[in-house]
Amino acid sequence: MNKHTTLGEYIIENQKFFKYSSGELSRLINSIRLAAKVVNHEVNKAGLVDILGAAGNTNIQGEAQQKLDVYANDIFMQTMTNRQIVCGVASEEEDDFISIKSGDGGYDNKYVVLIDPLDGSSNVDVNVSVGTIFSVYRRITPVGTPVQLEDFLQKGTEQVAAGYIVYGTSTMLVFTTGHGVNGFTLNPAIGTFYLSHPSMKFPEDGNIYSINEGNYIHFPQGVKDYLKYCQEEVGNRPYTARYIGSLVSDFHRNMIKGGIYIYPTSSKAPKGKLRLLYECNPMAFLAEQANGYASDGYKRIMEIKPTELHQRVPFFCGSKNMVNDAKRFMAKYPEDADY
Numbered sequence: 001m002n003k004h005t006t007l008g009e010y011i012i013e014n015q016k017f018f019k020y021s022s023g024e025l026s027r028l029i030n031s032i033r034l035a036a037k038v039v040n041h042e043v044n045k046a047g048l049v050d051i052l053g054a055a056g057n058t059n060i061q062g063e064a065q066q067k068l069d070v071y072a073n074d075i076f077m078q079t080m081t082n083r084q085i086v087c088g089v090a091s092e093e094e095d096d097f098i099s100i101k102s103g104d105g106g107y108d109n110k111y112v113v114l115i116d117p118l119d120g121s122s123n124v125d126v127n128v129s130v131g132t133i134f135s136v137y138r139r140i141t142p143v144g145t146p147v148q149l150e151d152f153l154q155k156g157t158e159q160v161a162a163g164y165i166v167y168g169t170s171t172m173l174v175f176t177t178g179h180g181v182n183g184f185t186l187n188p189a190i191g192t193f194y195l196s197h198p199s200m201k202f203p204e205d206g207n208i209y210s211i212n213e214g215n216y217i218h219f220p221q222g223v224k225d226y227l228k229y230c231q232e233e234v235g236n237r238p239y240t241a242r243y244i245g246s247l248v249s250d251f252h253r254n255m256i257k258g259g260i261y262i263y264p265t266s267s268k269a270p271k272g273k274l275r276l277l278y279e280c281n282p283m284a285f286l287a288e289q290a291n292g293y294a295s296d297g298y299k300r301i302m303e304i305k306p307t308e309l310h311q312r313v314p315f316f317c318g319s320k321n322m323v324n325d326a327k328r329f330m331a332k333y334p335e336d337a338d339y
């Protein structure tokens, strides 16, 4: 495995490391790769939409131009449905999960996927990186029957794969199947992903903190105290502040450079903003697989038992020592004061 290894080669050569090692999970990663390329193509011309759409807001096939998050959702949903490799999908953009039949018309597939098709969508109009996040579980209801809500409401510890695509200065697909985290960069000229970042790891310590500090006044006292700590002049502090406003991009930078991302509860958003199933669990799985950690400020994210599809949780994620420092500040105040 080296920088010339393509994602296709990587999948074939590492089949044995995919949990339960059926070809199904490999085919699923392959479809995500395909959908990522289609969405990437559309994201890259986002700035042209107004210009191309000037002829009446229709594209070359005569279809009306869509908002990019709706478009990304449609592409990922269609890819999963048409290729019949999963038994169900839930998306941040849909009210309910959908059940998908297998090729023979039954319900014989084993995996469910949860997806945030376009993360950081407010950044699209201003030419700033956005992403896609996905999370994969093995169903718990019997194969051969339609999927049920309980197949999606599993703890993060049960994930068999998770990852994200970052549509940045270059486009990358970063994922884990529980054996570390690998990053693949798209060569847009030939449409192939290459293993550019093998075995990605968060540095144990970092000096970046990422939080929407404009909400400071509404934060719990533990977060306010931690932020003051980040800004003190002691040792390698004050830390530097970096906040893109798209979780995927903030996480990606912090994993490479060392840092912490925080989206806490606030008096405006009493359970935080991020969604446990589409955003926090997959990022938590990636973080732990990359030597980092993810918490809700008190407990491990991946051990929270979900109760609803669109559930929100506070999120503290990144370099291990930084998340542990933040938890120490949170622990001084009782947990239920914030919920």
Ligand code: AHG
Residues within 6 Å of the ligand: 092, 116, 118, 119, 120, 121, 122, 212, 245, 246, 247, 248, 273
């Ligand atoms: P989405 O675009 O999928 O709704 O997610 C946006 C999320 C996350 O990516 C980002 O870090 C956060 O919302 C930004 O929220 P604020 O604007 O409140 O800081």
Ligand code: MN
Residues within 6 Å of the ligand: 116, 118, 119, 120, 247, 279
């Ligand atoms: Mn999101």
Ligand code: MN
Residues within 6 Å of the ligand: 069, 092, 116, 117, 118, 119, 120, 121
């Ligand atoms: Mn989204």
